[in-house]
Amino acid sequence: MTPFTFQTCPNILFELGASAKLPDLVASFRAQRIMLVTGKNVRGAGLTRAAEAALASAGLQVTVFEDVVADPPSHVIETAAQLAQQQAVDLVLAIGGGSTLDTAKLVAYLARSGDQLDRIYGVGLAQGQRLPLILMPTTAGTGSEVTPISIVTTPTGEKKGVVSPRLLPDCAVLDPDLTLGLPAHVTAATGIDAMVHAIEAYTSRHKKNPISDQLARKALALLAGSIRTACSDGRNVEARSNMLLGSMLAGMAFANAPVAAVHALAYPIGAVFHVTHGVSNALVLTGVMRFNLPHAEALYAELAPIFDPQAASLPAAEAATRFVDSLAAICRDCGAPASLAEVGVREEDLARLATDAMKQTRLLVNNPREVTYQDAFAIYSEALDGKLRTVA
Structure with a gap:
């Protein structure tokens, strides 16, 4: 070991x-x-x-x-x-x-x-x-x-x-x-942030360890199983308790197996456009995960049954894709913004965001797949409105 x-x-x-x-x-x-x-x-x-x-x-x-x-x-x-x-x-x-x-x-x-x-x-x-x-x-x-x-x-x-x-x-x-009184949009943003912590801890290239792995899996089960209820019924004590515990377990996981490119690309959005951290994560989450699929397929497939038990019987590639799609569905169902344009990002801002993201070397080094400036630009570009642009 x-x-x-x-x-x-x-x-x-x-x-x-x-x-x-x-x-x-x-x-x-x-x-x-x-x-x-x-x-x-x-x-x-x-x-x-x-x-x-x-x-x-x-x-x-x-x-x-x-x-x-x-x-x-x-x-x-x-x-x-x-x-x-x-x-x-x-x-x-x-x-x-x-x-x-x-x-x-x-x-x-x-x-x-x-x-x-x-x-x-x-x-x-x-x-x-x-x-x-x-x-x-x-x-x-x-x-x-x-x-x-x-x-x-x-x-x-x-x-x-x-x-x-x-x-x-x-x-x-x-x-x-x-x-208990947390508004639905804050519940969604913070809950998605916690799920990202668990996912990136589980797939981190550095300091990955069996304790973080188990904490991440339990965190995802609690969070994914409760976030929709917590958003729709904010006084539901069981859902709120599960979210709070899941968030803490994910925190323990990523404190010892550090987060990666989702956070690295989220930070510039928050810093430049004053978007909350959870929303920033949600905006780039599926794009980064799709980018990571060729290198993180096996790990995503391991996590997929937490969201959908039927994924356990699927080939790894299909299970991994279903996992990414399940996360996209949670973001959509909980009302997270669907595009960077919704938070004020314009096409001319993409180069600055990509440049700033590349400064997050402490985080990028943990990503399962190496991220270049061109990669970051492409992920931001797709998140803007779904259309890939030529790198500036």
Whole structure:
């Protein structure tokens, strides 16, 4: 067997109403001054209310930072870290989506380590200490609550990642109650993102391992079996629970078997056109997977019966194609945009997108098939309106 290393969050609490248990979790770190990292929309929707009430009842001092925005800019993260230092915070708690969780990881790290953010972009450069960290997701998609990765938008608009085991939280708290009010379009986008995590982990060229493989398969089964229900019936606790658990398992999988070209091509769409990450993934998902088919056919065929049990008896090529088609059907049924044109991309933008995608070398190296500039341009071109163009 090929040697591998597997790392994940040391403690996970999955329970309806888990917010009430936060004081006990905080007490285990002997923390008194808490920074709650969240966003105005999340707090305004009342999703932090139970946590804030529980912490206040326990006599804990809470500093709220609610200025997190999507695709968190570096200056927002740095401002929050400075506030944490000024308030002598001794634990960071995040309640929100992936951007909030990514922000909190770096706040906890920067506030304790004293490192500068622009010096730790990349893999393994963050080696200092961090504050205790508890993460509570309000969406079922990023899996950020169990990954050692934070994605940051730099002042130039480029997305860069900080990847280090130091960013793994001390505890991930999964409370399906926090996802019950999630709008259908957010449920779809984040759920598709989680499925991409599982698929790309299973087919990753680097660090593929049997633990990630099993986590990815279970994640896909939970997500594919529940996403349509979660989108159509947002108060369905079973579907919401399955989505949240599936997202976390996919996060564990891709944290140890990294994602690839779908994410690499999605990042420029988000950065340039301010499209949410899940939607960006959905827009290029089937195009990348069809591109990968000649090299990933066997692996796609292995995953196909998770979506359609009858695929188990089909030849590998047919099963793999059916798998890609099943994903396209989920994107369509859940209302994901069908073309890049729908989010404002024009033909003259394709060259820039392809150029920016080729900068995502950290991700592209994991793809089952090598992706060139011409390949990226062709995938974007087909996603624009289905017509292949000559490379600029």
